[in-house]
Amino acid sequence: MELAEGKQKFIEAWGRIGSEWGINRTMAQVHALLLISPDALTTEEVMDELNISRGNANMTLRDLINWGLVEKQHKPGERKEYFAADKDIWNVARQVAKERKKRELEPMLKVLKELSTVEGDQNDKAYATFNKSVTDINKLANNADRMIDTMLKAEESWFWGSVLKIFK
């Protein structure tokens, strides 16, 4: 396969994965494009490569910056803004985990905590079933939360090395 074709396929695949995970397809595609670009790109270049409008490119790049996946750069003597993705995939994974934890897991934990204060009679089947599910999900979510905290602190080497052996 030629590089040009590979690039296209990569952008397409990353976009598909993104939408399966609730991330806007275009955002994932812009991220993909920046991941495989050796140099930072301007808004115009992103627009041209992906055939998207200026407004879309601008908003999408801002979102990627808010996710901590892309940074704005300036070239001396130039007025245009350039955009570059963090190419360290371990950082990308951590950053995504961090944001989703903040945006989704934490609000969920708050609700579950509240729901586990609902009182009732354990002899009431409706209450007992509700309470068990809420309590169990609460435990699972807390474990996931702690796991993510640990992952966020972990070194890259962790992932590429030791864990794999332990997880046999």
Add this chain to the structure above:
Amino acid sequence: MELAEGKQKFIEAWGRIGSEWGINRTMAQVHALLLISPDALTTEEVMDELNISRGNANMTLRDLINWGLVEKQHKPGERKEYFAADKDIWNVARQVAKERKKRELEPMLKVLKELSTVEGDQNDKAYATFNKSVTDINKLANNADRMIDTMLKAEESWFWGSVLKIFK
């Protein structure tokens, strides 16, 4: 908080989480409803509780069955079908992981494998950058794949015990 209010909040929260993860909101809500129902419910009951149409309830229940999260039951002497969710939350987590692995991770691994065969000159910056990103994502995805395999085989207690220790 009263049980009735708690139920509503739980269904709402589970629906929200679902849509953030690319799962249809209604599907997540039906799942939530079944999780907190002590008894199996009929299509009519689901329709009434969530104010959804018969067609929607039917399709959603079928999807939940395809995800392995809900099963059809029959009561002796009755013609109606009843639906019940697997209440073991660890099973639920495993089932979701298993399905997403099959539907998303595995196709992604296939594409990445193909993309890592793209040939080129490492002195060509465009090629080198493409290749590094693809290779790194490939490694990460393979690690995730193996980790999920381990999770699928694991007992709940074992999984969290080891993971939390390992991630320290």
Add this chain to the structure above:
DNA sequence: CTAAACTTTCAAATATTATTGAAAATAAAA
């Protein structure tokens, strides 16, 4: 200051996804 280069905004248009509801299909009972 004004003009030019560039970025941001957001209402309107488009595209995508979810839902309805009534008809068709199926299956058990009479």
Add this chain to the structure above:
DNA sequence: TTTTATTTTCAATAATATTTGAAAGTTTAG
């Protein structure tokens, strides 16, 4: 077989999400 209860399908509709593009905003240079 015919009737009745129940489930399934799917074209039409509604709801949501994304994208556009042109106007407004901002910043720098002259």
